[in-house]
Amino acid sequence: MQNVVAINAAARQSIDAAQAASDEMLLEGIADGNRTAMHILYARHNVRVYRFILRIVRDASVAEDLVSQVFLDVWRTAAQFEGRSQVSTWLLSIARFKALTSLRQRRFEDIDQDDVREIPDGADTPEASLDRATTNEILRACVAKLSPAHREIINLVYYHEKSVEEVGAIIGIPQSTVKTRMFYARKQLADLLRGAGVDSLAA
Structure with a gap:
């Protein structure tokens, strides 16, 4: 025993x-x-x-x-x-x-990377959860309008919190290219968010 x-x-x-x-x-x-x-x-x-x-x-x-x-x-x-x-x-x-x-293999041409729906915080009020869900929905819709290359950059940097160096390693591109894509991706996303009336995220 x-x-x-x-x-x-x-x-x-x-x-x-x-x-x-x-x-x-x-x-x-x-x-x-x-x-x-x-x-x-x-x-x-x-x-x-x-x-x-x-x-x-x-x-x-x-x-x-x-x-x-x-x-x-x-x-x-x-x-x-x-x-x-x-x-x-x-x-x-x-x-x-x-x-x-x-x-x-599935012969898909468009690489869509819509964000996975976030799970609401249990501490939120119903109103706060609704507001956040609406904001997330708008953000996902705007990200979906980016080019595949720009969506990939936003996905890695913001959703996976990867550095420029890490993004370059994952995608297999120079850091300078990552920075350039990031600049244009953020600019385009900000314009889309402003157009959708979400100025706080656009900033």
Whole structure:
């Protein structure tokens, strides 16, 4: 009995240690075949990866399938991660490649990346929730009117909070190009928001 308790305690300590580990440390564990590390990395990032893919493919079932493929790739190729970017950036790079490949296979020409509907804050009043939902709807509609390249930039910078350097790594373009696209994307989006009567967001 004591042996079982000791084993369970050791297992809990191992799980706790993995949960406290950085993404980089988890990848090292995954490269060594540690399934617990894989589960924890998945739990940390699967929602963000799913939302990112969904904005590209606009099909929930396809997005779910691609998320599985992304993390299967992580399991197989964790040892290849060189630490040149954040793990989250690396994951989105894999996700973007798979999403675009899926679109090409389905022969979609327009890459639409409408934002996923935000879940209202439970602390909001009904009026505040309604106002925010309306604002989010207008924002999504305006973002949808941007070119595919500009939508992608807005998606990564604002929804995924990626830096210029990280965006360049994910898309595979120079940082100067990221900055140029960002400038024109923000300008166009601001004009669209003003036209929709949402001056606060346009600013």
